[in-house]
Amino acid sequence: MIDLKMPAPAVRALQTLKIEDFSDFTKYTIDEIASLHGLGPSVLKKIEAKLLETGTYFKVEPSPEVDAYMETFTGESLAKLKQLREIIRKSAPLATEKMTYGMPTYHQGENLVHFAGHKNHIGFYPTPAGIEEFASELESYQTSKGAIRFPLDKDLPAGLIEKIVLYRVAAITPLLPAHDCKGHS
Numbered sequence: 001m002i003d004l005k006m007p008a009p010a011v012r013a014l015q016t017l018k019i020e021d022f023s024d025f026t027k028y029t030i031d032e033i034a035s036l037h038g039l040g041p042s043v044l045k046k047i048e049a050k051l052l053e054t055g056t057y058f059k060v061e062p063s064p065e066v067d068a069y070m071e072t073f074t075g076e077s078l079a080k081l082k083q084l085r086e087i088i089r090k091s092a093p094l095a096t097e098k099m100t101y102g103m104p105t106y107h108q109g110e111n112l113v114h115f116a117g118h119k120n121h122i123g124f125y126p127t128p129a130g131i132e133e134f135a136s137e138l139e140s141y142q143t144s145k146g147a148i149r150f151p152l153d154k155d156l157p158a159g160l161i162e163k164i165v166l167y168r169v170a171a172i173t174p175l176l177p178a179h180d181c182k183g184h185s
Contacts, residue, residue: 002014002019002020002022002047002050004043004046004047004050006043006046007038007043008038009037009038010036010038010039010040010043011038012038013036013037013038013039014036014039017036022050022051022054022056025047025051025056025058025059026056026057026059027059028058028059029058029059029060029061029096030044030048030058030096030107031096032058033058045109048109049109052094052109052173057094058096060093060094060095060096060097061097062089062097063097063098063099063104065098065099066085066097066098066099066104069099069103069104070082070085070104070117072117073117076152076153077117077122077152078117080117080122080150080152080156081115081122083156083158084115084122084124084150084156084161085104085115087158087161087162087165088106088112088113088115088161088165089106090162091161091162091166091169092106092112092113092165092166092168092169094108095107095108095112095169096108100114101114102116103115103116103123103125104116106165108169108172109172109173110172111127112126112165112168112169112172113125113126113127113130113164113165113168120151120152121142121149121150121151122149122150122152122156123147123148123149123150124147124148124149124150124161124164125146125147125148126146126148126164126165126167126168127146127168128145128146129168129171130164130167130168130171131143131145131146131147131148133164133167134160134163134164134167137160137163138160141157
C-alpha cells in the first residue's frame with residue numbers, strides 16, 4: 001500500500017479503488033480521486049507530488065467543457081484556439097484541462113496557464129512570472145501584468161508559447177529546474 005502518512009479515511013478511499021501503488025493512479029483522473037471522501041487538498045497535494053516524483057500522473061483527458069467553449073468560435077479564432085490548445089497539451093502533457101474563470105485552464109498542482117478567444121485577438125494568461133521571464137521575446141505583443149494578446153491576423157508564436165508553458169511547468173514542478181526550458185525550442 002502507498003505510504004504517505006495519510007489519514008485513515010483517505011487510505012480507505014484509495015483501497016475502495018484498489019489503489020496499491022502509484023502506477024494505479026494512472027487509471028483515474030485527478031477529479032475522480034479528489035471526489036473521494038477523505039481525500040482533502042493536503043492529501044491530494046502529497047499524492048500529486050509523489051506522482052510527479054515517480055514520473056507518473058493521473059489519467060489526463062480532454063475536457064468536454066473546453067470542447068464546448070471552443071465550439072462557440074469559428075474561422076480564424078477557432079483555428080488559433082485549437083493550435084494554442086495543442087501547443088499547451090504537448091508542452092504540459094500531465095496538466096489537467098478544465099474551465100476556470102470562464103476560460104480553458106491547464107492545472108498541474110496549480111494553474112499553469114489560461115487562454116481565451118476575443119474579437120480581435122487570443123488572450124494567453126501564463127501568470128505574471130511567465131510574462132516577466134520572456135519579456136524581451138514578447139516586445140512585439142501587447143501585454144499586461146498577467147496577459148498576452150496574440151492578434152488574429154498574425155501567426156501564433158508556437159515556439160515562444162511552448163517555452164512559456166515549459167517554464168510554468170518547471171516553476172511548479174520541483175523536479176524540473178526552470179532554467180532547463182529557457183532555451184527549449
